[in-house]
Amino acid sequence: MSVWEIVNDRVNDVAGVGIPTSEQDNLRWWNKFGGDGSALSWRTRPKLELLVARGRKKPKPRADLSPFMPGALVLSARACDVLRPFLASFGQLLELSVEGQSEYFYNVTNVVSCIDANLSERRPEGTIAREVFDEARVPAVATVFKDRLNLGKIYVNSAGKEVLAQLVAEHEITGLNFRQAGRC
Secondary structure (H helix, E strand, C coil): CCEEEEECCCCCCCCCEECCHHHCCCHHHHHHHCCCCCCCCCCCCCEEEECCCCCCCCCCCCCCEECCCCCCEEECHHHHHHHHHHHHHHEEEEEEEECCEEEEEEEECCECCCECCCCCEECCCCCEEECEECHHHCCCCCCEEECHHHCCCCEEEHHHHHHHHHHHHHHCCCCCEEEECCEC
16 A cells, blocks of 8 residues: 655645744744644644745745744634544644634554564665655555654554545645655
8 A cells, every 4th residue: 555645746836834933032822833743732822823925025925834833734714624534533633813814734643563674775874865664554444654763754544644635626725735745
């Protein structure tokens, strides 16, 4: 079974979201977004703002899934309504505020150890550059997951990709695409 990375392939064409200008020097601000597959709990909705590219006065157009940080997705309310029945089985959809509008941070809590550390290509500092998956450990049922060896990516198996691709096509969701991840 193939493994795919969930990506936004229009990252250069759409507005991303980012931390408020007032928090840019606050490294602790990022802690509320986890990233290691642990469940999160927020007392208040974090506020994000639209990123405006240098030399532009207005942000680029929005997509239903906005670029935010590696291994994380921000979904519009419409995308959340459509994708929640599938995505919620594998993580949390936590409400946040983007320019005063309710949007949702997708925190993947389903961690599946299926990257083969010995066969994967590594960068000089030791991080995974190109994954090799142990096919016997990749779930057969439709699944969205992270792997502890590469928490900066959200993966989906072939069955899960089919489910998501069908929902995206039926509801014209923008900003959700797939890139083949490594090999099995």
